[in-house]
Amino acid sequence: MSTQHPPTTGVATPRLRDLFIGFFIVGINGFGGVMPFARRMIVEQRNWLSPEEFVDALAMCQFVPGPNIVNLGVALGGRFRGPLGALACVVGILAAPMTIVLLAYTALVRVAEAPVMMGALRGMSAAAAGLVVALAVKVATPFVRERDGLGLLMAAIAAVAVGVLRTELLPTLAICAPLAVALEFLRTRSKARRS
Amino acid sequence: MSQMLDLVVLFAKIGLVAVGGVIALIPEIQREVVDVHHWMDLHTFSTLFTLAQAAPGPNLLLVTLIGYYLQGLAGAMIATLALILPPAILAYALGIWWRRMKGAAWLVPVQAGLNAVTVGLIASAGILLVRASYVSVMAGVIAGGTVLLLSTTKIHPLWMLAAGAALGAIGLV
Numbered sequence: 001m002s003t004q005h006p007p008t009t010g011v012a013t014p015r016l017r018d019l020f021i022g023f024f025i026v027g028i029n030g031f032g033g034v035m036p037f038a039r040r041m042i043v044e045q046r047n048w049l050s051p052e053e054f055v056d057a058l059a060m061c062q063f064v065p066g067p068n069i070v071n072l073g074v075a076l077g078g079r080f081r082g083p084l085g086a087l088a089c090v091v092g093i094l095a096a097p098m099t100i101v102l103l104a105y106t107a108l109v110r111v112a113e114a115p116v117m118m119g120a121l122r123g124m125s126a127a128a129a130g131l132v133v134a135l136a137v138k139v140a141t142p143f144v145r146e147r148d149g150l151g152l153l154m155a156a157i158a159a160v161a162v163g164v165l166r167t168e169l170l171p172t173l174a175i176c177a178p179l180a181v182a183l184e185f186l187r188t189r190s191k192a193r194r195s
Numbered sequence: 196m197s198q199m200l201d202l203v204v205l206f207a208k209i210g211l212v213a214v215g216g217v218i219a220l221i222p223e224i225q226r227e228v229v230d231v232h233h234w235m236d237l238h239t240f241s242t243l244f245t246l247a248q249a250a251p252g253p254n255l256l257l258v259t260l261i262g263y264y265l266q267g268l269a270g271a272m273i274a275t276l277a278l279i280l281p282p283a284i285l286a287y288a289l290g291i292w293w294r295r296m297k298g299a300a301w302l303v304p305v306q307a308g309l310n311a312v313t314v315g316l317i318a319s320a321g322i323l324l325v326r327a328s329y330v331s332v333m334a335g336v337i338a339g340g341t342v343l344l345l346s347t348t349k350i351h352p353l354w355m356l357a358a359g360a361a362l363g364a365i366g367l368v
Contacts, residue, residue, distance in 0.1 A: 027251065027252045027253075028251050028252070029251065030251055030252055030253065031251050031351070031352065031353050034252060034253050057290075059306065060286070060289055060290065061286060062214075062215065062306070062309075063289070063302075063305075063306065063309075064282055064285045064286045064289055065210060065211050065212060065213040065214060065281075065282045065285070066210045066211070066213050066278070066279060066281070066282020066283065066285070066286070067210075067213070067216065067217055067253055067254070067255045067278070067279060067282070068216055069253045070253070070255070070279045070282070070283060070286075071282055071283065071285075071286035072286075074283045074286045074287050074290070075286050075287065075289070075290035076290075078286075078287045078290050079290055083287070086283070086287055090279070090283065093252070093253065094252070094253070094275070096251070096252065097250055097251050097252020097253065097256055098252070098256065098259050098271070098275065100250050100251060100252070101246060101247060101250040101252070101256045101259060101260060102259070102260075102263055102268070102271060104246060104249075104250060105243075105246060105260055105263060105264075108246065112242075115366075116364050116366075117364075118363075119363035119364050119365070119366055119367075119368055120360040120361075120363040120364040121242055121245060121360075121363065122328070122330055122331075122334060122363045122368040123333075123334070123337055123358075123359035123360050123361070123362045123363025123364070123367070123368040124245045124249065124356050124359045124360045124363065125241045125242065125244070125245045125324075125327070125328040125334075125359075126325075126328040126329070126330075126333075126334035126335070126337035126338045126341075126359055126363075126368065127337050127338065127341045127355045127356045127358065127359030127360075128244060128245040128248040128249070128324065128328070128356060128359075129241075129321065129324035129325040129327070129328040129338050129341075130325070130337065130338035130339065130340070130341025130342045130345070130355065131248060131341060131345065131352050131355065131356075132218060132221070132317065132320050132321040132324050133318075133321035133322075133324075133325060133338065133341075133342045134341060134342045134345035134346055135218060135317055135321070136314065136317045136318040136320075136321045137342065137346050138345075138346070139313070139314045139317055140314050140318070143311070143314065148311075150311075151307065151310070151311035151314070152311075154308070154311040154312055154315065155311045155312065155314040155315035155318065156315060157315065158311075158312045158314075158315025158316055158318075158319065159314075159315040159316070159318035159319045159322065160319075161315075161319075162222045162223070162315070162316060162319040163222060163318065163319025163320070163321075163322035163323055164319075164322065166222075166226060166230075168223070168226070169209075169212060169220070169222065169223035169226075169316075170208075170212055173212055173214070173312065176312045176315070177214070177308065177309060177312050179308075180308035180309065180311050180312050181304060181305050181308035181309065182308075183308065184303075184304035184305070184307045184308040185301075185304045187304070188303065188304045
């Protein structure tokens with residue numbers, strides 16, 4: 001093992017411009033979720049991180065609150081180029097999508113009263129709602145596959161509380177999150193004791 | 196001006212309690228924006244969400260659009276910034292420490308526990324959005340069909356949005 005190379009597998013430390021362009025392309029490509037595109041760009045196309053480093057970085061971003069892709073840009077850009085690198089990634093990922101969505105909105109309000117447009121929006125809203133339910137099914141599937149009754153129970157409690165009883169997020173999280181984590185701790189310990 | 200301040204406080208708060216991405220936050224954003232502040236009705240909220248989903252890029256565009264709807268371009272910028280800045284500072288700091296932390300045994304159960312709660316929050320967002328968009332039997336069919344097709348095939352989500360738009364445009368929804 002050579003010690004000359006830094007622990008990152010990156011071919012070369014990306015410049016600010018590279019960071020901006022890389023994340024800009026992810027932004028304009030990411031329909032319905034940017035993370036798969038971000039992974040392809042960072043790991044496969046530009047070799048900024050190895051697959052394992054990407055998984056680690058993603059785990060960190062999911063651990064921090066806030067939008068995952070922004071946090072990923074901040075962590076990655078910051079690691080290579082400090083605060084300016086972080087900024088380059090965030091501006092890169094947001095510039096095009098924000099412009100596009102605001103232009104689309106301005107165009108939409110002009111024609112929103114037309115019956116055809118209102119109908120189209122109703123149909124699209126139903127499909128968009130379905131997309132979120134499908135996402136819920138997707139993220140719940142591993143819990144079902146692993147017969148993780150505890151995880152499913154905590155998920156169901158959070159879903160009913162926030163989605164049906166309309167409880168506030170903060171108090172709900174203040175109760176559910178520590179409870180879920182504590183139960184996981186107990187389970188890890190009892191597993192360790194058994195083996 | 197005070198609405199601008201409310202926007203900053205609201206989205207800074209929401210950004211900081213966010214576990215598991217923006218979709219998991221939809222119930223809380225909807226509750227605050229529609230029920231607490233009465234800034235817009237459910238239909239408008241639903242439309243803004245749909246537009247954010249149809250556009251490329253991250254899901255946080257919903258927050259950009261809410262800011263724009265209420266306070267124009269400045270509102271769009273400020274709402275977005277309020278949402279992303281506090282967590283970004285955390286991510287920046289943690290990015291440096293993460294290598295030391297990541298082997299820690301306590302991280303696994305913490306993440307497993309938070310994951311489960313996130314799944315529940317995403318499900319609750321689904322429940323609320325389906326309810327908001329359920330204006331006709333056809334709307335229910337579109338939502339149900341979307342869930343079914345996305346769960347069983349590799350179809351691109353945009354096709355489902357396009358199909359919904361087409362059915363609605365010819366007056367079926």
